[in-house]
Amino acid sequence: MSSNLPELSLAPPTLAAATTVKFNAGQFVSRRKDKVSKHYQIKSALGSGGYGDVFLATHKQSGAERAIKVIDKSKWNSRENEAVINEFNIVKDLDHPNLLKMYEMFEDHRHYYIITDIYKGGELFDEIEANGAFAEEDTAVLMMNVLSCVNYCHKKGIVHRDLKPENILLTSSKKLDDLKLIDFGLASYFKPGQRLKDSVGSAYYKAPEVLNEDYGEKCDVWTCGVICFILLAGYAPFDGDDDQQIEDEIRSGDFEFDDPIWDMISEDAKDFIEECLTYNEKHRPTAAEALTHPWLENTRKAGKKNFVKKEGDSIQNSLNNMANFHASSKLKQATLAFIASQLLLKEEKHAIDEVFRALDTNCDGKLTPDEIKDGYRDFFDKELSQEEVDTIFKRVNFRGTGAIDYSEFVVASMFEKNLLDDARLEAAFKNFDKDGDGFIDADNIRKVLSNFGSVGSKDSMDDYINTKIIGEFDEGGNGQISFTDFKRMMFQTVKEQPKRRGRRGSFLEAVDHGSLEAADGPEPEPLLRPGQKKRSGSIKDVTGAMEYMTIFDSAKEGSGSNPLFASRQRFASVRGSANSQKKKLMPTRTTTRDTVKAYDEKTRPPLTASYSGDLKLLAKKASSGGLLEEEDEDSD
Template sequence: MDPEEEKKISSALSDVKISGSIFKHKNEGPIKEVYKITRKIGSGAYGEVRKCYVRESGELRAVKIIKKKALAEDERKKLKNEAEILRQLDHQNIIKLYEIFEDKKYYYIIMEFLTGGELFEKITDEDFYGDFTEKDAANIMQQVFRGINYCHANDVVHRDLKPENLLLESNVTSESLGGKKSMKIKIIDFGTAQQYKVGGKSKMEERYGTPYYIAPDVLNKSYNEKCDVWSLGVILYILLVGYPPFNGSEDKKIIDAVKKGVYTLDEPEWDDVSSEAIDLVKKCLTYDPEKRISASEALEHPWFKKFAKGEKVKKSLASKALSNLKNFRAEQKLKQATLAFIVSQCLTKEETDKMGEIFAAMDKNNDGMLSKEEISEGYEEHFGIPIDDEELDKIFSAIDTDGSGAIDYSEFLMATMNEQQLMSKEKLKQAFKMFDKDNSGTISKQEIREALGNLDEEVADKMISEVDDNGDGEISFDEFERMMNMVAGAKSKGEL
């Protein structure tokens, strides 16, 4: 190959963008080869939810099994819309989609398994709600606002926020409240979510939502992303006093009350609520969306500063993470893709919790992504010296594998987690199997092309040649493992 052609292919390879979202796709194989499906944990009009286990690792997940014949055309569209939007979202407070299977009769949606139930169930449980404090409300609402602010920053509007669509990651009892145990919230049900240019002049017109929580601007069929903020204002109101601001004996009466937009803060229950909380309720339930607070502005509100302290991050842990971030290198695109797969598909909650706290602490503007300024601030805070622009550019060049201009949550995990944990033999086998679709024991050029979105043949050849030690044109597991374990840079292997 002449040098000019070689240069062209190398340039095309360096332009390949790697994101965990490419692995959240429709899986063509039979689901039972990948998952062991066990007991039913819920059911609805279109199907049921069951526990399932990854056969390779034993990891517990949830599978939503949906009967195709039960779905009308608009319901199929909603399902596809939800899957497409969840593929793109990468946030600690948004439910995680792993992959989708399909056969003649059913769709199978593989999601993370959450054990805590609906927030709605908790706030209607007198034993639980009796011990519920304003600090607990602030902890919950800060997480939900963070998730929605991230959505809005990525031009996604949820359009059906309500307590039933907020799940607790794990079970919380009244004894575990009062700051003794953090309630991790996950936003679910993106079926009516919409890609929408936030900050643009166009308005959405379709009427979606639930009577208690729907914004008046949605009822008027001219609205923007701030319809979500109104819904969060209603949820906040309920968390603070136990009943909704707009009520009625039937849906029509509730809708009429919402259209008027008149609510009261004069009932005795409000006597023990802080002035900061009342002010935030008013700002969220401002009738005119142009004057209504944004999700980003809400997160800067004094109420959160006063009541939602957040988890205190251990300084030594944060310093180790930042050191790993600085030293992360994964020059080969195949290594980047493998790490993206492991982070996207193979990590457990226990493995990511600590890094999640550090990420949230560094994300000063709460948009769910780390900018160069936020990374720089983190360094100065933990090491006492600023990081120069050249070093910062190197960090972003190595870690921002999807080329977004910011470091998202999965990219942060990829760069900061302990390598021995991230690249255990078990996880490497899972990743290898993902590429090796025909179970031949080697990864072919065609398998790489398919896994990474139909790359050009020459680019796939180049990816293989970087790893193919024996020159047979394919990658064995030994070659794959050697590539992954190659010491690149000086990333610390210390425990995190």
């Protein structure tokens, strides 16, 4: 995608020149009208809500477990169905380790099928309800990651408008640095200085200016202050018996730290909340400014210090791969972007995510040249020259934006043979081999490029494909790339490149010799620090080391509980409790997507033959585990 075009667009961008095509992982998140069950095996129902049902499924190509949210078009009006498309177009282009990963969306005349990663740790709301107030250290980590998502979205011109604990998911490990922000159903694009008018969101979390129907993106910062208050105290700063009373309290702007729980909370944490809940929007900090608050800064520095001490070698391995990365071939770039987008397991990316967050010191979801320099200094005790930094960015920053995106970092960090296995390469090859004849030719590439806009005129496009994409690796000279050619391409650079050994020397050589460009000829003795072992550079090393990382782990028994609130009566004031006489329930959704009714292994119902079209379930399959099957819609 050309860097001078808007990053978020309903229609595919049109490339202005025939000299370059820039790929990124988000471009392979597609909206398609293929049969969903051709690609996914449905295993069981996960839950149901007002919007539809959620199923657990296995992706047939990668074997990964994913969630399929099924939305029945007939239940909603045209505006609400348009909102589903709007949410898809927003989320598919978001590229941040703490945002829910969306893979694709299928559609037929009855349903939308949205495919995402699945996270089994439940909602943050449920965690609060089960354990009461959070420990301050855990709350700081959580708020740092939520604000990082908010900051990233705001810089992309997106305001969420529905932040709340129900829209924050946890993984099964309950690690708070690995949370996922979800539900962009109320999100909106905005331009600098633009004022939004519609009052949306859940009552407890609305900013006063939202109630007045005249607001900007800082409404999300206010909501972060409310969430932080609830996490630390177990009750909401603005309360009432109904929405009107809650909104009246918000309009007053008055809240107090008058409960005994606050005696155990630091002044920095309370000051952070006060900053976020600044009544006058003009004086409220931006998300980027809120991230620089001493409460979060101190947490970030302490976490990084421990991380460097415990996991420095693992981060070195990831930086090894990044600096050794070289993909000048456009087809190679597209292949890596496709694998990163569609075929990597979230478990494999977990280690990469940890490293990315450690390097992203300003929490904006991108890596700047200064952050890369800092990373080398912290983890290698090496000062990179500007030329060396420029070399890394030229290799890794495909889009030429001046900052390495998350997906670009994933692509560069995963460049190892244990991740580029035959199964993934074959799947990527088939993705480009549109006619299934066993070769990638110009017509196949043209169909791929059609997803990213046209490349100038037809003549210039053909010349670009034949010279810049096909020609680099067409060993037979017949205008076709075989799978053998394709596989060889993935483990080498363009034809001329092997002659220049220096540029293909491993990162381990480069770092150990003190330069990113190892010279040709005999290898000099590596400049290793005393006691330092030569590094293997394998992503597996990162994964193995990271599995035992616990500095951000709040999953230990009782770590999120406060003995003063074991009865959870405080949090009952926010959402309501079965023991509460008033049964005062906090509204959990204001959109058409009601709270999902979750199922466990004992209560999960079997799949039934209650759907039509692409979701017609065969009754005889339901009793044996619920394989989702479709029948041809022409027979309906």
